[in-house]
Amino acid sequence: MPSARVTRVPALVRYAFAQAPLMAALTAVLAVLAGAAPVGITVGLGELAGGLTTAIGRGLDTPEARACYRWIAVVVVLFLLTHLAESARTVLGRALGRRVTGRLGERVMTAVSEPATIGHLEDPAYLDRIARARGEGAIDMPPGEALFGLSTKTSTWVTAVGSAALLAGLDLALGTVVLVVFAAIHFRLVRNYRIAVVENVSQTRKLRRTAYLRDVPTTPGPAREVRLFGLTAFFRDAYRSQWRANMAEVWRRRREHDLFVVVVVVTTGVTVAAVFHQLAHRAAAGDSTVADLTIGGLAVRALLQLLRADEDELRVGFGSRAAAEALAFPAVTGRADPAPVAEPPDATISVKDLRFRYPGATSEVLHGIDLDIPAGQSLAVVGLNGAGKTTLTRLLAGLDAPGGGCVRVGGTRIDEANRRAWQRQVVAVFQDFGRYRLPIRDNIAFGSLAHADDDEGLRAVAAQAGLQEFIERLPNGWDTVPADASGGEWQRIAIARALFGLRHGARLLIMDEPAAALDARAEAQLYDTFHELTAGATTVAVSHRFATVRKAQRVVVLEDGRIIEDGPHEALIEAGGRYAELFRLQAERFQGASS
Numbered sequence: 365m366p367s368a369r370v371t372r373v374p375a376l377v378r379y380a381f382a383q384a385p386l387m388a389a390l391t392a393v394l395a396v397l398a399g400a401a402p403v404g405i406t407v408g409l410g411e412l413a414g415g416l417t418t419a420i421g422r423g424l425d426t427p428e429a430r431a432c433y434r435w436i437a438v439v440v441v442l443f444l445l446t447h448l449a450e451s452a453r454t455v456l457g458r459a460l461g462r463r464v465t466g467r468l469g470e471r472v473m474t475a476v477s478e479p480a481t482i483g484h485l486e487d488p489a490y491l492d493r494i495a496r497a498r499g500e501g502a503i504d505m506p507p508g509e510a511l512f513g514l515s516t517k518t519s520t521w522v523t524a525v526g527s528a529a530l531l532a533g534l535d536l537a538l539g540t541v542v543l544v545v546f547a548a549i550h551f552r553l554v555r556n557y558r559i560a561v562v563e564n565v566s567q568t569r570k571l572r573r574t575a576y577l578r579d580v581p582t583t584p585g586p587a588r589e590v591r592l593f594g595l596t597a598f599f600r601d602a603y604r605s606q607w608r609a610n611m612a613e614v615w616r617r618r619r620e621h622d623l624f625v626v627v628v629v630v631t632t633g634v635t636v637a638a639v640f641h642q643l644a645h646r647a648a649a650g651d652s653t654v655a656d657l658t659i660g661g662l663a664v665r666a667l668l669q670l671l672r673a674d675e676d677e678l679r680v681g682f683g684s685r686a687a688a689e690a691l692a693f694p695a696v697t698g699r700a701d702p703a704p705v706a707e708p709p710d711a712t713i714s715v716k717d718l719r720f721r722y723p724g725a726t727s728e729v730l731h732g733i734d735l736d737i738p739a740g741q742s743l744a745v746v747g748l749n750g751a752g753k754t755t756l757t758r759l760l761a762g763l764d765a766p767g768g769g770c771v772r773v774g775g776t777r778i779d780e781a782n783r784r785a786w787q788r789q790v791v792a793v794f795q796d797f798g799r800y801r802l803p804i805r806d807n808i809a810f811g812s813l814a815h816a817d818d819d820e821g822l823r824a825v826a827a828q829a830g831l832q833e834f835i836e837r838l839p840n841g842w843d844t845v846p847a848d849a850s851g852g853e854w855q856r857i858a859i860a861r862a863l864f865g866l867r868h869g870a871r872l873l874i875m876d877e878p879a880a881a882l883d884a885r886a887e888a889q890l891y892d893t894f895h896e897l898t899a900g901a902t903t904v905a906v907s908h909r910f911a912t913v914r915k916a917q918r919v920v921v922l923e924d925g926r927i928i929e930d931g932p933h934e935a936l937i938e939a940g941g942r943y944a945e946l947f948r949l950q951a952e953r954f955q956g957a958s959s
């Protein structure tokens with residue numbers, strides 16, 4: 365660990381100096397000043413004590429008394445300086461920390477958003493990296509906190525080394541031994557302290573799982589089931605036993621540490637006793653003055669502050685680790701919105717031998733899909749759970765890079781160079797559409813942010829998605845954050861967002877179960893007016909509801925990652941294949957229910 369730290373801390377300090385040179389330099393100077401001034405006070409008090417022994421009894425206006433006044437002035441000024449430097453260092457150090465945390469946060473956010481595809485965001489290891497870069501862990505410590513911790517520790521070490529130097533001035537061996545012994549204890553204390561917490565951090569995942577067990581019974585959704593199925597005791601017991609298993613190692617360390625504290629107390633006692641014995645010995649031999657004795661005593665006292673490990677160790681340890689994680693993300697500068705893919709509006713969207721495998725999966729989800737979707741066509745994709753429907757829509761939208769084959773728009777192949785440009789021309793209502801905790805205006809305008817001021821358009825799509833009354837009822841109308849919207853209302857918002865995008869030039873609309881949360885009337889309304897709503901755009905809708913599917917101009921049936929049927933509803937029914945079978949099954953259920 366220390367070796368990693370050796371590279372982590374300088375990298376962070378260099379970054380701080382690059383981002384905020386003045387603030388960083390001032391913090392460093394103040395940290396040194398705040399650490400050096402107490403050493404000066406030790407000298408001042410020692411000289412004052414020495415001067416007083418000769419000045420007393422000689423009168424107030426003697427050279428000896430005047431020397432004492434000067435040392436009193438020096439001590440008072442240094443006290444003030446310590447106080448001022450320490451306060452200013454605290455304020456500046458915290459501000460510097462906040463600035464660096466903010467900059468690193470932006471760096472991570474930009475780097476994470478840089479790839480046009482989204483596969484990396486489904487990789488748990490990558491998500492862990494992001495969390496660590498933000499300083500999330502067993503204890504939360506943003507990267508910038510390390511700078512504040514470093515400034516505190518700089519002061520501590522300047523005082524310690526300065527005080528040891530004063531001791532060494534009296535007796536070289538004495539100063540060296542005390543510094544070495546105290547520093548050794550300090551590093552061991554820091555190590556113990558950090559290990560105790562690092563262990564928790566390395567168990568982050570385990571602890572997260574444990575916390576999950578604790579939280580299930582108090583999380584509104586699952587809590588309903590926990591009550592119904594009587595699972596409270598299960599979760600409580602599982603939490604308790606997992607937590608104990610996780611903590612066993614931590615408790616063992618804690619016992620070890622308690623033992624170490626006894627060793628520290630004894631070693632420190634012996635060292636301090638040795639110092640005073642040596643000073644007394646020298647005084648008895650007439651080798652040292654009162655000033656020397658005072659300086660020696662005060663210097664040892666100042667050195668005692670090394671014998672502790674506090675939160676600043678965590679700040680430096682965890683903060684610099686978070687900073688290193690954040691700095692490992694490449695610095696990316698913002699990019700301008702790309703120009704749209706330059707293909708005529710009537711260009712066909714085609715898929716050729718499309719293959720895809722999720723990272724870490726052993727087999728392909730799509731095994732070579734061929735599909736031409738003429739502009740303006742409404743296409744429904746049906747198939748059993750896990751057939752690959754959602755995966756196909758993700759690839760059509762350019763959110764994943766195919767493992768083989770390609771997506772084309774007219775003569776343009778969608779690849780890394782134009783992926784973003786293509787994404788701007790696609791709007792979608794995915795199964796897990798966004799529910800932004802932002803005003804409803806933003807929630808809908810996100811469909812085409814460049815046209816967020818198109819109030820008329822916003823009102824029109826809201827009406828098309830059946831949201832007019834809902835918005836009118838909201839306390840602040842369009843400016844309300846629709847936090848309490850129902851599942852269906854949120855889905856209408858997502859539909860309105862997609863429609864707003866279509867209105868402003870998107871050419872492909874993807875809908876993955878867009879009516880899952882809609883009531884029967886809303887669903888019927890959506891599909892009855894579908895063509896009018898989508899204004900002739902190309903649409904690909906995934907649905908398990910055949911009453912809906914049959915309204916599409918064309919249906920493809922996906923099975924195990926392959927298209928097995930393709931044609932209009934009537935033709936597929938007539939062919940009597942898988943589509944006809946699934947359609948009949950669903951129709952029978954409804955007939956059964958109504959008879």
Ligand SMILES: Nc1ncnc2c1ncn2[C@@H]1O[C@H](COP(=O)(O)OP(=O)(O)OP(=O)(O)O)[C@@H](O)[C@H]1O
Binds near residue numbers: 486723748755
């Ligand atoms: N992010 C992922 N990582 C790994 N495997 C995945 C991921 N997403 C989906 N899969 C797997 O890929 C297969 C196809 O999933 P997909 O979501 O495309 O199916 P689907 O036809 O849309 O299913 P459904 O009707 O249930 O929505 C499934 O076996 C699924 O488990």
